[in-house]
Amino acid sequence: MMNKVNLKIKLAFLLGFCLFSFAFFCFTKKEVLAQTQDALIFKIRFTQCSGSGGVTPSSGTATNVPGTPTATSSPDSPEPTAEPEPVYSENLFIKADFEGLPEDSRDVAVTIRTGNNYSQTVVLSKEGKSGPIPAIGLTVGQDYDFILSSWGFLSVRKSHKLLAGRNPASGFLDFGTLRTGDLNGDNQVNGLDWSLMKLNFGADGQK
Numbered sequence: 001m002m003n004k005v006n007l008k009i010k011l012a013f014l015l016g017f018c019l020f021s022f023a024f025f026c027f028t029k030k031e032v033l034a035q036t037q038d039a040l041i042f043k044i045r046f047t048q049c050s051g052s053g054g055v056t057p058s059s060g061t062a063t064n065v066p067g068t069p070t071a072t073s074s075p076d077s078p079e080p081t082a083e084p085e086p087v088y089s090e091n092l093f094i095k096a097d098f099e100g101l102p103e104d105s106r107d108v109a110v111t112i113r114t115g116n117n118y119s120q121t122v123v124l125s126k127e128g129k130s131g132p133i134p135a136i137g138l139t140v141g142q143d144y145d146f147i148l149s150s151w152g153f154l155s156v157r158k159s160h161k162l163l164a165g166r167n168p169a170s171g172f173l174d175f176g177t178l179r180t181g182d183l184n185g186d187n188q189v190n191g192l193d194w195s196l197m198k199l200n201f202g203a204d205g206q207k
């Protein structure tokens with residue numbers, strides 16, 4: 001009788017031990033799985049943050065893409081150059097006086113030309129002198145008859161052999177004094193000009 005009681009106690013104890021062991025195993029496994037999942041999540045986040053260089057660019061932050069030009073150029077970058085001005089190796093420098101004009105009022109427009117399709121119009125200084133006038137299309141070493149004209153004055157002709165570079169080599173090509181009175185621009189002073197002058201003789205211009 002006692003043996004049967006002891007056997008039941010042992011079986012009950014063994015069953016309890018098994019149940020306790022099973023419960024402990026399940027609880028431990030759950031904790032391990034949870035820790036493994038947390039570790040895996042941490043690993044994924046760490047890889048995303050540090051995988052491509054460490055810092056993830058935030059919105060609104062300027063990033064420098066390789067090969068993309070930046071707003072500021074380096075000192076070695078070539079500066080944009082303007083279109084170069086055309087250069088003429090031969091230039092004329094002329095001067096002229098004008099009959100009847102005050103000495104400080106000779107800043108008039110004049111045209112210098114030849115019979116070979118050369119014509120340049122410039123405005124002289126108050127002293128009646130020009131700056132460099134390009135000798136476009138003219139040939140160095142050739143003799144030219146330059147004709148200087150201005151409205152209201154008779155034209156003046158002057159011969160000159162074109163030099164390389166500055167013409168003349170120093171000073172100015174002097175056309176002397178242009179005579180006044182050609183009111184209709186036909187390069188003559190005659191009764192027609194006189195008639196034109198009489199139309200408004202004694203009148204004053206607007207100021």
Ligand SMILES: [Ca+2]
Nearest residue numbers: 182184186188
């Ligand atoms: Ca005339």
